[in-house]
Amino acid sequence: MQPIRDLAALEALYGRPGEAATIKVRPRITPLYADWIGRSRFCVLTTVGPGGTDDSPRGDDGPVVRIADESTLLMPDWRGNNRLDSLRNIVADGRVSLMFLVPGSANVVRVNGRAVLTADEDLRESFARDGRHGAASPATVIVVTVAEVYSQCARAILRAGLWSGADESAGLPSVGELLEEARAGFDGAAYDAQWPGRAKETMW
Numbered sequence: 612m613q614p615i616r617d618l619a620a621l622e623a624l625y626g627r628p629g630e631a632a633t634i635k636v637r638p639r640i641t642p643l644y645a646d647w648i649g650r651s652r653f654c655v656l657t658t659v660g661p662g663g664t665d666d667s668p669r670g671d672d673g674p675v676v677r678i679a680d681e682s683t684l685l686m687p688d689w690r691g692n693n694r695l696d697s698l699r700n701i702v703a704d705g706r707v708s709l710m711f712l713v714p715g716s717a718n719v720v721r722v723n724g725r726a727v728l729t730a731d732e733d734l735r736e737s738f739a740r741d742g743r744h745g746a747a748s749p750a751t752v753i754v755v756t757v758a759e760v761y762s763q764c765a766r767a768i769l770r771a772g773l774w775s776g777a778d779e780s781a782g783l784p785s786v787g788e789l790l791e792e793a794r795a796g797f798d799g800a801a802y803d804a805q806w807p808g809r810a811k812e813t814m815w
Contacts (some may be wrong), residue, residue, distance in 0.1 A: 632764075635761045635762050636759050636760075636761040637759065637760050637761065638757075638758070638759055638760075639681040639682050639757060639760070640678060640681045640682070640684075640722075640757060640760055641681070641760075644720060644760050645678050645681075647711070647713070647720050647762075648674075648676065648678060648684075648711055648720060648722075648760075649674050649678060650674070650713050651674065651675055651676075651711035651712060651713050651720070652670060652671055652672065652673065652674065652675050652713075653668070653669070653670040653671075653675055653711075653712050654668075654669050654670075654675050654676070654709050654710055654711045654712065655667070655668055655669070655709070655710045655712075656668075656669050656686070656697055656707060656708075656709055656753075657707065657708040657709075657710070658696075658697045658700035658701055658704070658706070658707050658726075659700055659704050659706050660699060660700030660701075660703040660704045661703055661704075662699075662700075664700075665696040665697050665700055667696065667697045669686065671687075675711070676709070676755075677738075681757075682756060682757050683754065683755065683756060683757065684709070684722065684724075684754075684755040684757065685734070685752055685753070685754055685755075686752065686753040686755065687735075687738040687748075687749035687752055687753075688728075688749050688750055688751045688752065688753055689747075689749050689750075689815060690749075690750050690813070698728060698751065698753075701726045701727065701728055701753065702728060705725045705726055705727065706724075706725060706726075707723075707724060707725065707726040707753075707755060708721065708722065708723050708724075709721065709722040709723075709755065710763075714774060715774050716768075716774075717765030717768040717769050717773075717774070718762055718763065718764070718765050718768075719762070719763035719767075719768070720760065720761070720762055720763070721760070721761055721762075721763055722755065722757055722759070722760045723757075723758050723759050723760075724755050724756050724757045724758040724759070725755070725756050725758065726753050726754060726755045726756070727753075727754050728751045728752070728753060728754070729751060729752050729754055730750070730751050730752075731752070734752050735748045735749055735750075735751070735752060736748050738752065740815045741815075747815040785799065785803045786799075786802065786803065786806070787799030787800060787801070787802040787803035787806075788803075790802060
């Protein structure tokens with residue numbers, strides 16, 4: 612294998628991007644991009660730090676982010692497994708990318724920018740939800756300053772048939788099985804059996 616290390620050689624393999632691929636990039640959240648992002652309940656958050664990169668799925672039962680203004684997105688960080696991979700990276704570096712999806716749409720909207728974390732009580736409480744054990748608020752809020760926003764063409768999702776409705780999960784290893792593979796003696800069956808109840812109790 613001969614790696615490509617020269618940008619000119621790389622660009623020669625592909626040719627020039629079309630007009631639509633260049634004019635779509637905006638330095639702020641326009642009204643139409645705001646409409647699209649506001650309907651997304653799921654995105655992938657990408658961060659970078661001293662240990663490398665991290666991609667984290669983020670989902671909510673409503674908009675996954677709040678649009679504060681044309682240059683600012685707010686994402687509540689609900690408590691999870693406490694690994695804090697994305698959050699550690701944001702504290703160390705700050706560069707982030709967000710990829711927003713909407714079920715049924717073959718297009719994707721992407722945001723690149725910089726982020727900081729805040730534990731500001733008023734901001735956290737503005738995201739509070741009624742949980743099983745009283746009101747729950749996120750541990751922190753990720754504040755993203757937008758550098759660019761743009762749409763991604765539909766080819767990848769169309770090729771993958773992502774929204775075909777077919778359930779292709781049969782036969783996939785469970786998380787418990789993956790944990791058993793990682794550590795001998797781990798009770799994966801018990802983990803899988805307990806997970807639905809644990810998720811119900813700790814969703815918010």
